[in-house]
Amino acid sequence: MSSETQRLVGELLVSSAVSVGSSSFSSSQGDKQLLPAGNKEKSVSVLEIDSAKERLNAELKAKQEKMKDSADVKAMWSFREKLPAFKVKAEFLKAMANNQVLVVSGETGCGKTTQLPQFILEEEISSLRGADCSIICTQPRRISAISVAARISSERGEALGETVGYQIRLETKSSADTRLLFCTTGVLLRRLAQDPKLTGVSHLLVDEIHERGINEDFLLIILRDLIPNRPDLRIILMSATINADLFSKYFGNAPTLHIPGLTFPVAELFLEDVLEKTHYNIKSEFDNFQGSSRRRRKQQDSKKDPVTELFEDVDIDSHYRSYSRSTRESLEAWSGSLIDLGLVESTLEYICHHEGDGAILVFLTGWDDISKLLDKVKVNHLLGDQSRILVLPLHGSMPTVNQREIFDRPPPGKRKIVLATNIAESSITIDDVVYVVDCGKAKETSYDALNKLACLLPSWISKASARQRRGRAGRVQPGVCYRLYPRIVHDAMLQFQLPEILRTPLQELCLHIKSLQLGAIGSFLSKALQPPDHLAVQNAIELLKTIGALDDKEDLTPLGRHLCTLHVDPNIGKMLLMGSIFQCLTPALIIAAALAYRDPFVLPINRKEEADEAKRSFAGDSCSDHIALLKAFEGWKEAKRSAKERSFCWENYLSPVTLQMMDDMRMQFLNLLSDIGFVDKSKGPSAYNHYSNDLEMVSAILCAGLYPNVVQCKRRGKRTAFYTKEVGKVDIHPASVNAGIHLFPLPYLIYSEKVKTTSIFIRDSTNISDYALLLFGGNLVPSKSGEGIEMLDGYLHFSASKSVLELIRKLRGELDKLLNRKIEEPGLDISSEGKGVVAAAVELLHSQNVHY
């Protein structure tokens, strides 16, 4: 750090330290939030406010002092005192008083999340600043916001929602008394739209920033720009130790405070050690080389990763000289490209027979590994008496994900073995784990900006993740971590995972930047910790232009402004608007909720076919995953009315938790549409659902929302092949109701998600006609080659007689005119003037098409 910077930072911090705590300097806006708005007008009332505030300050302090004497709080206190965070309390408060930005690093178990916000709260209240104190602490996940708030409330001997509360989407527990609020980062980002300067907030803590989630990275850019305008705001960034420096540098070398961790030691074994213990014999993937003394054959795969490649160059015999011959042979045969489930099983067998009691947590990559290992364990009986083990799968989409069994301690003499994805890395914590088996890989999204393609491929985890996985074994007693990859491979792993902002499509983020008026998208994003690729940003901007949210100058259009208030993916937002305008409101709300949240269909391990069949039966002959979602939801609502919710979900492989969230989100969307004038709730649902049972019209609304995600279905004899503009040939995902359909009644599919895994898959789709595209898709462009109409930069071509084309163009023109008027002036009632045009469109949609 240059001394000049240091001096400037120091000056900034000193000057800002003055304003905190001195009530005459605290912003008048801060008072607004805590006192009735009427009080601020007259100058006389300033005195009243001051005295009222003084009373409140004293009251809060008295209450806090009183609570400290209660037996419960005292018991909590003795626990709190033992946390490492407690030892740095004075140092922390001092650093915070002297610096506007502070980075706190600490390992799991140090108590930073529960103690630091609490220290601030206690300090502010006991210094008679409780009235003006408003602390916000962001969490990346909903569950942690709730559980941390609950924990602190009980440490203070209060009910949740009094001084300490939380706010997550559609769920708030707070009151006028709340001085410390835990919220998800997403909630804070939305709040910034109303309140760009975080008025009235005295302290902001941003937790888990080392995870490098897109929301946290986004928030950090905003905060760095906000600091000069809010000198009285204190910002505390909380990170794991491993990359705290990065954040300190980003904030002009902000001081860093380190808190040591408090977890039990976890011994670490790498593949070479595991092989010595288990004597497992790794067989080469290339059978013809088995037993041969020849050097391992290098993988032919062009996509081989640098980590695996590195190990191929290691001279096994010399590097592992001290290891047994069988271990060296196994290492010789080892290839990092596939997970060896035999090795996993053998490791589990070793733990069961040679290690003490305690649950085992196995990190695998996904559904397939988990399912196969589960089968293997059941068939092979290597782990001893089946009655003495309890093997549980843990995957975000498996129906077991919410089962208590995973958290409960098993009965004595029974060993719990959890086979998990990286959901168990930070989202789900199983306390009694003593042994971790780490395969070293995880499925990870990446974004291929050249092909505008999201990818989901297994790859080596980072050292940071490896450390996090290991830590899962040391929560209740010392543990052991079995790494199923060599130490050399571990040493070659990346320090951290690539930040999410570099791995995801950016349209939602770009819209959010425009919505918060943070300047030009490109220049704003260039200020990020790690700015995303220019092409990725351009793709997002292009998409926003294509759907009509941004104009040529990258300014928000009227449509774009509406999409900002809906805070969903812009395509889904457009679906909502179109559904409300074209009388398909209820289906649009439900389908949008499912797409914005998650698929309510679960993925059971043993009843996959039954689950697929249930989904197919909801779809009927619609050729639409979206209709299946809609019907499943409607069925659930119906079952709920007759109190048969549980059996309905069970029989149809649906997640009640997800359906409930969809129901809540549906209501939120309705309220937002009402806020921006697209729906008048007093008119009742029937005023917006005239075409809700019309499959063609609902499909057309899906098309309007999901465009330009179009697939062309091309007949190839008795089968159909599928193509998209960006990547050419694609496949229908096998879980889609459209998988296995050889001939579709209509020539196009519209989809919301395209992902490259083992192939490029369309995950969800709806079969639509060319009329749907012509009336509700992209702009119509006359073909250069004379007759016909083009769309998607000429990728789609529509031909028909001149008179038909003219009719379509005219109708489309009328529809667009209607739509634009409505979007410019949402309160406008277009039902009578639009009746004729819409009826004509519906008629055309019903006539199907003749060209396919």
Next chain:
DNA sequence: TTCTTTCTC
């Protein structure tokens, strides 16, 4: 022939 994980006034 397949299903990492988060999140929104």
